[in-house]
Amino acid sequence: MERVPILKIGDILLVSILVDMSDQTAVQLQEDLAERIVATGCHGVIIDITALDIVDSFVGRMLSTIASISKVLDAETVVVGMRPAVAITLVELGLSLNGIRTALNVERGMELIAASRADDWDAVLVDDEDTETATP
Amino acid sequence: MTTGVDLGVPATQAIRSDEDVVRVRQLVRTTAVAVRLSLVDQTKLVTAASELARNTLIYGGGGSAEVTTVSDGRRRGVRIVFADQGPGIPDLDLALTDGYTTGGGLGLGLSGARRLVDDFDIRTAVGEGTEITITKWSR
Numbered sequence: 001m002e003r004v005p006i007l008k009i010g011d012i013l014l015v016s017i018l019v020d021m022s023d024q025t026a027v028q029l030q031e032d033l034a035e036r037i038v039a040t041g042c043h044g045v046i047i048d049i050t051a052l053d054i055v056d057s058f059v060g061r062m063l064s065t066i067a068s069i070s071k072v073l074d075a076e077t078v079v080v081g082m083r084p085a086v087a088i089t090l091v092e093l094g095l096s097l098n099g100i101r102t103a104l105n106v107e108r109g110m111e112l113i114a115a116s117r118a119d120d121w122d123a124v125l126v127d128d129e130d131t132e133t134a135t136p
Numbered sequence: 137m138t139t140g141v142d143l144g145v146p147a148t149q150a151i152r153s154d155e156d157v158v159r160v161r162q163l164v165r166t167t168a169v170a171v172r173l174s175l176v177d178q179t180k181l182v183t184a185a186s187e188l189a190r191n192t193l194i195y196g197g198g199g200s201a202e203v204t205t206v207s208d209g210r211r212r213g214v215r216i217v218f219a220d221q222g223p224g225i226p227d228l229d230l231a232l233t234d235g236y237t238t239g240g241g242l243g244l245g246l247s248g249a250r251r252l253v254d255d256f257d258i259r260t261a262v263g264e265g266t267e268i269t270i271t272k273w274s275r
Contacts (some may be wrong), residue, residue, distance in 0.1 A: 022154035023190070041169055054161070056186040057244045059176060085179040094234055104272035127248060 004029045006036050012044040012113060013037065013075075014106065018051045026062045033066055037073045044113035045070050048083030049107055060095040067100045076116055078102065078109040144205035151192045151199050151218075160189040160201045164216060167203050171212040173274055181214060184249035188218045190267055191245050193237075196220025196266055206271065213254070213273035221251040221265040230259060 002025050007014045013036055015029065032082065033045060049055065049062065055063075067077040080103045082090075103109040147167070149160050164185040178199040185201070192199040199220030206215045225231045232250065235241035250256040255271040 020158050022158050024154045046207075053165070054183045054186060056183050056190075057242045058186075058190060061242055085176045088176055089179045089183050089252065092180065093187075093253055094244045094251070095242070095248075096215060 001025055001028065003032070006032060008036075008040055008042065009043055011117075012046055012110060013040065013042045014046050014048065016048040016051070020052075021059070023058055025065065026059055030062055030066055030069065034069050034073065037070060037075050043075050043117055044110075045075050045077040046106055046109040046113070047079045048081045048109075049079060049086075050083070050105075052086065055082070055086050055093060055095075056091055057093065060090065060093075060097060063100055064098055071099075074100070076113050078112050080106055080109040081105065085128070146202045146204040148200055148202045151189050151201060151220075153193070157186065157189045157193060161186050163201070163203050164214065167205060167214050168272070171205055171214055173214065173275060177272055178273070180252040181216075181270075184252040184270060184272075185216055185241065187245040187249040188216075188270070191219045192220045192222075192266075195225075196222030198222075201263075203207060208273070210275070211273045213271050215255075215269065215271045218270075220267075223263055224262040224266055225258075225260040226262050228258065250265045 001022065002017060002019055004017055004021065004025065013033065015033065037045065045066070047066065063079055070077045078101045082102060101112060105114050147163055149163050150156060151160060160184050161215045164261050165178065165182050168181050173181065179272065197220060199218065202217040206213050213264055230236055232247050234247045235243040249270065253270040257269040260266040
């Protein structure tokens, strides 16, 4: 069985799916990613599917599951590089990819993760200020 | 019903494992490119084939996919027959409903695959097996 490599770039884990995955490989990737998120403490996962010429219901479900697992482990998942023909087919198949954030390419995906982390920190800081001003 | 004349010699791929599902996708992709389906149609056909090959493996207990190039005089197309000797489908209407599953999946395989192709024909008998024929035509 082939294994999909996971690269760590700064605070982000990058997964480029370059081969036509068997279902088993997809399930393995799910487990490997969960382990790497915890081991590295990364807060972002980018899954690059530029090379995938189809996303069927199994891979679609895997992407949703990865997004959910990451969320529980305090990491944001962004799927990037979906081909137009794949997007059209996914919609017709009836897959909604619930809970998955997408971006056009890896660069945009990184920006999206950085922005959403910044928003989170802003929210935390604002909360702190509120607490301070409320205290006499 | 399916129409058209078979052109090429059918290529058959056994479906016994996960890797065979990948091989079915590759065989269908190659054939779809050969009859010059558009990129979107290739993608739809390969996706449908992937769903049905997985069904053949999981629900049918394995079987085969037979891929043939067909023509109706005006257009060319790709026909695929998925066959298994599994338990069959007791309630076909239910099985073709979006979201219905007995296998823990999303329940989009059969209904979704039907939407992605031009012709969809299913024959099933409880205790005997299931045969699904799909065709995608060039435009």
